[in-house]
Amino acid sequence: MAAPLTVDFVAGETGPWRITSVRAIAGDALAPAPCLQVGDPGAAGVWRLRGVVSNLRYTTKAEAADLAARQEGLGRKSATRAALIPIRKSPEWWALAQDERREIMEAQSRHIAIGRDYLPAIARRLHHARDLGEPFDFLTWFEFAPSDTPAFDAMLARLRATPEWRFVSREVDIRLERGA
Amino acid sequence: MAAPLTVDFVAGETGPWRITSVRAIAGDALAPAPCLQVGDPGAAGVWRLRGVVSNLRYTTKAEAADLAARQEGLGRKSATRAALIPIRKSPEWWALAQDERREIMEAQSRHIAIGRDYLPAIARRLHHARDLGEPFDFLTWFEFAPSDTPAFDAMLARLRATPEWRFVSREVDIRLERGA
Numbered sequence: 051m052a053a054p055l056t057v058d059f060v061a062g063e064t065g066p067w068r069i070t071s072v073r074a075i076a077g078d079a080l081a082p083a084p085c086l087q088v089g090d091p092g093a094a095g096v097w098r099l100r101g102v103v104s105n106l107r108y109t110t111k112a113e114a115a116d117l118a119a120r121q122e123g124l125g126r127k128s129a130t131r132a133a134l135i136p137i138r139k140s141p142e143w144w145a146l147a148q149d150e151r152r153e154i155m156e157a158q159s160r161h162i163a164i165g166r167d168y169l170p171a172i173a174r175r176l177h178h179a180r181d182l183g184e185p186f187d188f189l190t191w192f193e194f195a196p197s198d199t200p201a202f203d204a205m206l207a208r209l210r211a212t213p214e215w216r217f218v219s220r221e222v223d224i225r226l227e228r229g230a
Numbered sequence: 231m232a233a234p235l236t237v238d239f240v241a242g243e244t245g246p247w248r249i250t251s252v253r254a255i256a257g258d259a260l261a262p263a264p265c266l267q268v269g270d271p272g273a274a275g276v277w278r279l280r281g282v283v284s285n286l287r288y289t290t291k292a293e294a295a296d297l298a299a300r301q302e303g304l305g306r307k308s309a310t311r312a313a314l315i316p317i318r319k320s321p322e323w324w325a326l327a328q329d330e331r332r333e334i335m336e337a338q339s340r341h342i343a344i345g346r347d348y349l350p351a352i353a354r355r356l357h358h359a360r361d362l363g364e365p366f367d368f369l370t371w372f373e374f375a376p377s378d379t380p381a382f383d384a385m386l387a388r389l390r391a392t393p394e395w396r397f398v399s400r401e402v403d404i405r406l407e408r409g410a
Contacts, residue, residue, distance in 0.1 A: 104360070105325075147290050181361050
């Protein structure tokens with residue numbers, strides 16, 4: 051694993067992804083914008099969010115190997131739909147110890163197992179943002195084919211019904227598409 | 231727990247802590263300088279290291295409660311000696327899953343238990359730096375009384391002899407003192 055990869059998500063007038071909706075799930079929304087660029091720290095924009103692709107924080111070796119065998123990467127030709135879901139968790143979440151957060155996230159909420167159910171259709175990349183002083187703690191980027199949109203929505207509905215989501219204080223659901 | 235606290239360590243001509251030694255334990259050293267300021271992002275200096283006081287990454291609830299009951303905070307009047315120990319770990323460490331890192335760190339190396347043996351004499355604060363794109367992954371700041379210097383050295387010797395330290399690719403041991 052190389053040094054952590056810093057990724058900027060810049061919403062503005064230009065970019066390969068067209069923003070089709072910005073919906074606040076919890077807390078404040080983000081401003082609407084026509085397009086999104088991913089990975090260009092120099093771009094100006096309506097808003098910019100930054101995160102870091104970092105080491106695993108909860109996933110075990112067995113889980114990681116299982117996921118790696120199933121998942122596919124970003125950038126598939128068929129994956130012309132995407133979602134960016136920035137999330138902030140409450141101070142109560144961050145005050146918990148490591149074993150308490152893992153217990154809520156997986157033993158109670160099956161977060162990793164739920165995501166696994168949608169592999170390889172729903173590709174994802176998690177970006178950590180809390181330690182950067184960003185307004186969100188996590189930025190998750192998803193890519194999938196148009197026909198997998200209902201499956202993606204079902205996955206989100208399952209996750210949002212978990213005990214873990216009681217600790218989500220802000221969540222914005224941004225949907226995007228690009229030409230095939 | 232409030233938002234993560236960002237802390238700058240600035241080595242230069244001024245500051246309340248006098249640098250008495252800078253010693254490379256693994257990899258390159260840092261440049262010598264007369265003084266260190268802690269927590270001033272605006273200060274110029276010979277070098278500056280930045281880290282974030284963030285959520286627990288390995289410590290369990292039981293361990294955290296035990297440590298909290300024993301430890302004392304920074305800034306004690308008697309604690310006129312300090313050490314700043316920046317550490318970088320290898321890519322092999324960061325490629326490990328959460329359970330593998332915890333296994334090496336505590337089950338094999340007793341990192342948390344060793345630190346506990348020196349409470350409350352050796353006060354400490356851990357700063358995470360890897361996700362900030364810094365040259366080190368961790369900056370640990372220690373404060374203790376002059377008479378506890380031998381105990382501090384013994385603690386470091388025990389930690390450096392552990393399996394966890396095989397993953398340390400760079401370590402600098404900076405010692406400091408201030409007037410009583």
